[in-house]
Amino acid sequence: MPPFDVPEGDPFGPHNLPYGVFSPAGSTDRRVGVRLGDHVLDAGAAAAALGSPYVSVLARPTLNPLLAAGRTAWSDIRRALTAWVTVPSHQDTVAPLLHPLSAVTLHLPFEVADYVDFYASENHARNVGQIFRPDAADSLTPNWKHLPIGYHGRSGTVVVSGTDVVRPSGQRKAPTDPVPLFGPSVRLDIEAEVGFVVGTPSSMGSPVTLSAFRDHVFGLCLLNDWSARDIQAWEYVPLGPFLGKSFATSVSAWITPLDALEDARIAPPARTHPLLPYLDDAEEEPGGYDLRISVAVNGHTISEPPFSTMYWTAAQQLAHMTVNGASLRTGDLYGSGTVSGPTERERGSLLELTWNGTAPLDLPAGKRTFLEDDDEVTLTAWAPGPNGTRVGLGEVRGRITPAS
């Protein structure tokens, strides 16, 4: 039967099982869904039909109760789901609860508590340094190799894949402009990132150690941190990005549990500087993830950023974010920062790909420095799975609409 019979090699086979929130065709009801191939399993209905003790966690309109349930529940539920979609005796019960992906509406899968964005790719940071501070002795700021630089973003404008992005307006001022100008951004960019979703909260005053990462973080998703470079350049000294980023951040509709990515775990790049004990992961389990990202504009692939090259791991970011005693809440989201590999075709932003607009990309739709209205950007990714399989991450798609 087709829903169970996911084609060999499908990156959304039963080895993956990412979570989202969907409405069935013709309904506005929101339900937790689990993706299987080109179908979505109504997880709450399946839990009820099969007598799962986790029905109260799964029969909900958002992933937050699942996120809050903690690691033991996450493992139990994943084990149960795997059985539901693979054991033949469940097929008659489960098959009617599978909805074709093409027929459902996908929603932002969880309520975002705090949103933090990092800056953890050395290639990205060096490219940005060379572009904006060409005369500096070092393209990295002095703190870069000692701590994962991050800042808070706007959680209220995190949107699900497929949501249109209105071109933001704002102030900009080139060094040659006598006064600031106001208008639609003319340097609208993407940032290809990976977002990490916190499940288990922590208490104020209690830092989360490197080794507790997997007790607190439920899973990950692709994330596009849309950036208006002209607005950002004028506003960001001295307190950091604000309106250049806060208009929209897109995440995939599917949250991939860390448990699906066991085979993708790898050591991060060799550390070039000694780290303070709370960040020193030399004796820890591998903290990196081998995720192969693709960036496409209007269907044309422009870059393939390798997440394996990130200098700072998600576990280090979590340890840093809480070392001052800041607490975590269920639904906290943090972005890795733009993922850029060492070569030109591996850069995760147009800023880098076009070297600040000086080297336009020649795309089928025409030359591009930054995004034009109606451009559609799609991020996709996969990771190595068990037995040579691929684990697909949910795509992040967004189309630019004209300034309002």
Next chain:
Amino acid sequence: MPPFDVPEGDPFGPHNLPYGVFSPAGSTDRRVGVRLGDHVLDAGAAAAALGSPYVSVLARPTLNPLLAAGRTAWSDIRRALTAWVTVPSHQDTVAPLLHPLSAVTLHLPFEVADYVDFYASENHARNVGQIFRPDAADSLTPNWKHLPIGYHGRSGTVVVSGTDVVRPSGQRKAPTDPVPLFGPSVRLDIEAEVGFVVGTPSSMGSPVTLSAFRDHVFGLCLLNDWSARDIQAWEYVPLGPFLGKSFATSVSAWITPLDALEDARIAPPARTHPLLPYLDDAEEEPGGYDLRISVAVNGHTISEPPFSTMYWTAAQQLAHMTVNGASLRTGDLYGSGTVSGPTERERGSLLELTWNGTAPLDLPAGKRTFLEDDDEVTLTAWAPGPNGTRVGLGEVRGRITPAS
């Protein structure tokens, strides 16, 4: 009868009526309360007893439903509350619903959505510029007079007045240190601010104009944006403050509705630079508020920052924050930035008051550059009210406990 008979001149008389959330003595139940003198009125119970149509908004464990109800409801409810606590015929009904303030527990009054902090005092910005960039031609950055600089903070660590603040640990590196050090902050500071609370949300892509300020903002409170200057100094280039601020932000337990502050509205300082149309308030109603703040350490007043000197108004901050299309949510909180007046005794941070630790304050408890463990900081404020009265803002109190 005492509860109704608030003493003449009490800054929490019936002309004020700020909102909070309390638990009665011996209960963990949370209820919306309205402060009257030294008592708290159980607003939901009063609404029920007096047949108010707003019982569903007031008989709740948080202010969020009231915040979301919108300006017309805010005015109606305030009018009703005023009658309940002043019309003699209501006294028998209302008196039993008044709890002595000393007997109740006060809670964080609303669920904070996004938290943004601004940098809107010219005196503060110039002091900081002179301290950190003594050789710069202008103590203000080039953008300062063109836009209200702001950044996002951590909403999950906003705490109510009275909550202890654990001294944060983190990385610091003085220019003379060969490598960063880790340990408890040795430059723990305060920032005396005013926080604005958003009630009515807005849609993505739809900026909120200057004149719509009072349709969206419900009220204000005092806010202490605790800051670890040593952590901040090492981390903040290039993406702004992060761990130097994210460990705690304290707000008062009482939210003063804007409707209680009509007599405190004043014009902001004269603008020295032309403003872009979306920020130009020359033809708008007065956007400033005459709030007289006091900062005390261990009961000793060290400063009296005047909010009337703020260059950027809360209406301008709201217009700026949304001009790129960023949406507002009920419960969004934004801080004014440190309030500093032109004279030494009007500075809102120890950084300024001690000129970065070079001029210690001589307090009864001993000399202070930055905060020591067990120091308790209290912010209080009042504003001119009708007929020569004073409108009190709820205090913000916090004691420093040793690093964990």
